[in-house]
Amino acid sequence: MLDDFFSRALIAGIGLALVTGPAGCFVVWRRLAYFGETIAHSALLGVALAILLDIDLLFGIFACAFAVVLLMYHLERRDTLPADTILGLLCHGSLAVGLVMLAFFPNVRINLHGLLFGDILGVSPVDLLVVWVGGAVALGVLWWIWRPLLAATVNVDLAAVAGMRPDRTRLVFGFLVAAVIAVAIKIVGVLLIVAMLVIPAATVRRFSASPEKMAVAATAVGVASVVGGLFASAEFDTPSGPSIVVAALAMFSVTRFVRPNRA
């Protein structure tokens, strides 16, 4: 089954959706969409650095994403500039620097389109392994920090008084989001990954009575988007990454007309 590129795409996409569901809920609850965009855009710089240093692309993307998280963490604590201004600076700054750097390597051919919009039909068995092992680790970390992260999301002081370390938890979650995005770029691309985090969570908010139920429901919507989007892209011969996002968007739109059982 792994020999077939379509099956590999399905398995990779589902593996990704299992993580972006719960992680995406926290992205929505903590208003981190722009933070996600920044991580994703920094991937271009990561690719350029990887080519410069002649290392694996994924490793370059990881290193760059983690560096952005650390930089963001420290700049935010000094609170001289508002958070979204710092993000705007890092997001487009890293993208521009990355693109300029790539121009210095005219002989290196990189699949820019694949980076921007994903190349899910091109995932290799090794990519599958990265997605599923990385996904399992990410879910494990999220399980581990769930209670302190949720408490800090509701009220930082409440969490700190309870002996939790909200700052540390925030940093761990930042790394987690960075790792998820770095892995996901292969699947849906730099420009679309935040949609995979935000749309499923936004879709199920009105139907969820607790944070945990919302995380499970968002995961279900994510998986359904991957499956629906991939089959639609095969049927109508449309690009697969955007098709997945369109499927998620369709589910969001349709459920707007469904009345929730409770407010």
Add this chain to the structure above:
Amino acid sequence: MASPASRPMTADDRSARDPGFLVRARDMGVRRGERWIVRHVDLDVVRGQMVCIIGANGAGKTTCMKAALGLIEISEGSIDRVQSLEVGYVPQRLPFSPTLPLSVRRLMTLTRGFAASEIDAALAAVGLERLGDPPLTTLSGGELQRLLLARALVHRPDLLVLDEPDQGVDLAGAELLFRLVEKIRGDLGCGVLLVSHNLRKAVDIFDDIVVLVPHEHDKRLSDIEERLKASRRNNVALE
């Protein structure tokens, strides 16, 4: 600091564990850049006592309280807290994103799990036993305030800390809340540290009151003194 459990406890160990206060601040100050938010604060909270931090807006009441809890670093002076102090913290508001679906009972177990019976008891202690389990977004300001108090209570705190609980609640509601806190202090025997700007209420109820004067006042006072001295001297000179 803790002594090995195998050794019999001496009087020294006991006094180390129960130094007679829950929180003690001495000459505590917090500075932001060049500006002192609070300075020269002495504060003692003892088990069974209610202490109120009073001051005008901008006097650094909340900063003072957060420093006492160790939530922010102090720039000078000292703060001592009893080891493994269980603090029940009641924030002023809960401005989390409305995209986070939280119900009344889920909030109670936000930082630690509790048995349903413990949650029921805490809710009953603040008069919310018939509330059920609605989403937090449907609660009134007064209900949310009492729910936050119940959330603190379920931890059976040694020290109950409330940040301006009378803010945004009407006069009758504030009265009710203060009585409730007083009753809880009696039931649990905990210490209470409360931030308020309602001086009259504070004089009625509290065992100790810490009054914070904005730092500018200090300066203005000394300015006035200087000017008085100067004018006297002028007067002398004129005479």
